Structure formats: structure tokens, C-alpha cells
Amino acid sequence: MKELSNLAMTLKGSIIREMHSAAAGMTDILNFTVGEPDFVTPKPIIDRAYQSMLEGKTFYSQNRGILPLREAISAYHKKVDGDKIAVDPNDNILVTIGATEALQLALFATINPGDEVVVLTPCWPNYLGMVTVAGGVAVCVPGYEENGFAPNPADIEAAITPKTKAIMVNSPSNPTGAVIPQDTMDQIAALIEKHDLFALVDEVYRTIVFDGQRAASLTDYPAIKDNIIFINSFSKMFAMTGWRVGYVTAVPQLIAKMTLLHQNFANSIFVPAQEACITALEECIPDSEKMTESYEKRRNLIIKGLNDIKGLSCITPGGAFYAFTNISEFGMNSRDFCLKVLEETKAVTVPGVGFGQSTDGLNLDNYIRVSYATSEDNINEFLNRMNDFSQKFFG
Numbered sequence: 001m002k003e004l005s006n007l008a009m010t011l012k013g014s015i016i017r018e019m020h021s022a023a024a025g026m027t028d029i030l031n032f033t034v035g036e037p038d039f040v041t042p043k044p045i046i047d048r049a050y051q052s053m054l055e056g057k058t059f060y061s062q063n064r065g066i067l068p069l070r071e072a073i074s075a076y077h078k079k080v081d082g083d084k085i086a087v088d089p090n091d092n093i094l095v096t097i098g099a100t101e102a103l104q105l106a107l108f109a110t111i112n113p114g115d116e117v118v119v120l121t122p123c124w125p126n127y128l129g130m131v132t133v134a135g136g137v138a139v140c141v142p143g144y145e146e147n148g149f150a151p152n153p154a155d156i157e158a159a160i161t162p163k164t165k166a167i168m169v170n171s172p173s174n175p176t177g178a179v180i181p182q183d184t185m186d187q188i189a190a191l192i193e194k195h196d197l198f199a200l201v202d203e204v205y206r207t208i209v210f211d212g213q214r215a216a217s218l219t220d221y222p223a224i225k226d227n228i229i230f231i232n233s234f235s236k237m238f239a240m241t242g243w244r245v246g247y248v249t250a251v252p253q254l255i256a257k258m259t260l261l262h263q264n265f266a267n268s269i270f271v272p273a274q275e276a277c278i279t280a281l282e283e284c285i286p287d288s289e290k291m292t293e294s295y296e297k298r299r300n301l302i303i304k305g306l307n308d309i310k311g312l313s314c315i316t317p318g319g320a321f322y323a324f325t326n327i328s329e330f331g332m333n334s335r336d337f338c339l340k341v342l343e344e345t346k347a348v349t350v351p352g353v354g355f356g357q358s359t360d361g362l363n364l365d366n367y368i369r370v371s372y373a374t375s376e377d378n379i380n381e382f383l384n385r386m387n388d389f390s391q392k393f394f395g
């Protein structure tokens with residue numbers, strides 16, 4: 001066999017998979033790794049997909065996605081965001097295989113080999129892989145725990161060079177649950193305008209925000225409207241991770257190019273899944289809101305519980321369903337810590353080291369990610385086991 005490509009040989013796998021492998025074969029596992037809702041997709045959505053299949057809608061669709069779904073996305077955003085997001089169904093929207101494909105296409109459409117992309121860390125590990133796949137160079141800008149993991153705009157500006165083409169912004173964030181505060185977002189928007197950057201705005205958790213807040217969004221700034229590549233998904237909002245439907249909105253020229261890329265990568269999305277997403281937007285917002293209420297209750301439960309355990313601490317996340325927990329008092333690196341926790345408590349968590357690159361001020365090895373998209377019973381059991389673990393450790 002000839003040699004595989006450099007890309008194939010250098011891409012790294014997700015640390016989450018590594019933890020799953022470590023847990024394989026164990027019984028009575030408590031899984032706190034998964035970055036997805038534990039709810040089953042609301043029934044009207046499932047019914048619509050079933051109906052669509054019975055109607056024989058089993059063919060390829062338009063590359064951009066079926067028009068009725070693009071219209072439903074457009075109507076939804078007009079209702080929620082007014083005219084902040086450009087959502088002409090014919091010009092501004094492309095339906096993709098989740099936010100994952102949308103992000104990758106956005107990078108392919110904007111990055112040349114060697115171009116730099118500012119990535120705010122801690123970040124979803126795929127960001128680094130995606131930039132690499134697109135031939136770009138990820139320049140990590142850390143957010144620190146004392147700032148609620150929000151980035152410092154001065155650090156972002158310092159990271160911008162003539163090669164910087166884009167910035168990836170994810171708020172609420174995976175893995176920290178951090179919601180970037182309004183004044184920080186103001187400054188990030190100003191930097192995007194000043195340096196004329198593409199802004200990949202990943203808001204897959206935009207509806208999972210707590211304490212009656214609304215997350216600040218880069219879509220709030222008319223001056224950078226044309227710079228924005230807005231990425232959203234049905235995955236987290238409607239508990240539809242396995243359906244693989246997301247979308248991207250941007251200026252027509254970008255959408256046209258991303259559609260060509262999508263034609264080559266994926267062609268189109270399963271039509272019954274697309275039709276089901278129309279039902280999601282038109283009928284299932286109340287289901288989505290109930291899920292968010294439940295995540296908020298779980299957040300309150302787990303954050304208090306974690307902070308009551310000796311050696312653990314966690315700031316209160318404003319959204320998503322992750323607790324990025326400080327484990328530094330245990331004096332272990334995050335991988336060893338997670339493996340020891342797994343061995344002794346059968347709870348699976350994710351080492352912080354997988355969520356970006358550590359820098360002077362942000363040692364990712366001081367953290368683990370705990371995904372609390374799971375039942376309150378599981379959370380209570382996890383907290384009990386972690387408490388026992390801590391007591392044994394500190395004696």
C-alpha cells in the first residue's frame with residue numbers, strides 16, 4: 001500500500017472516544033461524557049419524519065435543502081432575531097449535516113493553506129481538527145477561569161496577524177458553558193470590523209441559556225453583518241443529535257460557494273429529516289424550552305454538589321450543559337484523574353486537556369468536562385461517588 005496522506009496520518013482522534021474505550025466492557029457505568037441531550041426527540045418531529053418516509057420522500061433533495069425548511073428557518077429567525085440575521089430562503093441559507101458540516105464548509109470556503117484562524121479556548125475539540133482539515137492554522141486564545149472562561153479582547157487582538165482570516169466564536173460554549181458577556185462581545189465585534197475577519201458564529205447552544213438571560217450574539221452588530229457566518233443546528237435545541245441537520249446563514253456569495261462544497265461532500269440531507277425539522281420549528285419550541293428548564297435545574301444541582309466536594313470547584317455556567325470542573329487540588333493531570341475516577345467510581349468524564357492547547361495562563365490539565373445532560377438521579381449518584389472518591393483521596 002502506498003503511504004496515506006499527511007492529513008490522514010496527522011489528524012488526532014477525540015479524547016472523548018479515548019475515555020469511551022477505557023470504559024468499554026465495564027458495567028454500572030455513569031456516563032458524563034456525552035455532549036448531547038438525553039431526551040428522545042419530541043414525538044411530533046418523529047411522526048413527521050415517519051409520515052414523510054411513508055409518502056416516499058426518499059430521494060435526493062436540492063443541494064441547499066428543501067425550500068419549505070429554508071422558509072421555516074427564515075420565519076423562525078425573523079420572529080426571534082428580527083432582521084439581525086440575513087435569512088432570505090433563496091440566498092442566505094444552506095441546510096447541512098449538522099453544525100459540524102456547516103463549520104467545516106465555512107472554513108473550506110474562507111481559508112487558504114497557511115491562513116490563521118483565531119480559536120477561543122477552551123473549545124470544542126473539533127474546531128482544531130476542522131481548521132487543520134481546511135489547511136489553516138489554529139491560533140488559540142485562552143479564556144481564564146477567573147473571567148468565567150470568557151476571552152480577553154486584548155488577547156484576541158494580540159493574536160491577530162496579517163494572516164488571520166477568521167475567528168470562531170461559540171457562546172454558550174462547549175466545554176465551559178460560558179456565555180460571553182455583552183461588553184466583551186462588543187469588543188470582539190469591533191475587532192472583527194477593524195480587521196475585516198470572517199466570524200464563524202457557532203450558536204448551537206443559543207436556546208440553552210439560564211437565569212432568564214439572553215446570550216449576547218455577534219449577530220447583534222449591523223456593522224459586521226456581512227462578516228458573519230452564522231451556524232446553528234437542530235441537534236441540541238430539539239434533542240436531534242442523531243438526525244444530523246443543521247444550517248448556515250451568510251451573504252449570498254458565501255452560501256453559493258458553500259453550496260458547491262456541500263454538493264461535493266454530502267449532496268443533500270435526508271428529506272424526511274428536513275421535513276421533521278420544519279415541524280420542530282413550527283410546533284416544538286415549547287418542548288425545547290422545557291428541556292432548557294430541565295438543564296437549568298440539573299445545572300443548579302450539579303454545580304452546588306461539585307463545589308461541596310473537597311478538591312473540586314466549578315464556576316456557574318450560564319448555558320449549554322457542561323460543568324468545566326477544576327481538579328487542580330488533586331495534583332494529577334486531567335487524563336490520569338479521569339482514568340482514576342473511572343477505575344474507582346465507574347464515572348466517565350472527559351479530561352480538560354482535550355479542549356484546546358494549554359498556555360501559560362490556562363492549564364487545561366487542571367480541568368475535566370462533566371456533561372450533565374443526564375437525569376437528576378444520575379447526577380446525584382455521580383456526586384455521591386465523587387464525594388467518596390475525594391474523601392478516600394484526601395483521607
Ligand SMILES: Cc1ncc(COP(=O)(O)O)c(C=O)c1O
Nearest residue numbers: 035098099100124174233235246
Ligand atoms: C460547540 C459545538 N458546535 C457544534 C457541534 C456539532 O453539532 P451538530 O450535531 O449540529 O453537528 C457541537 C457538538 O457537540 C458543539 O458542541
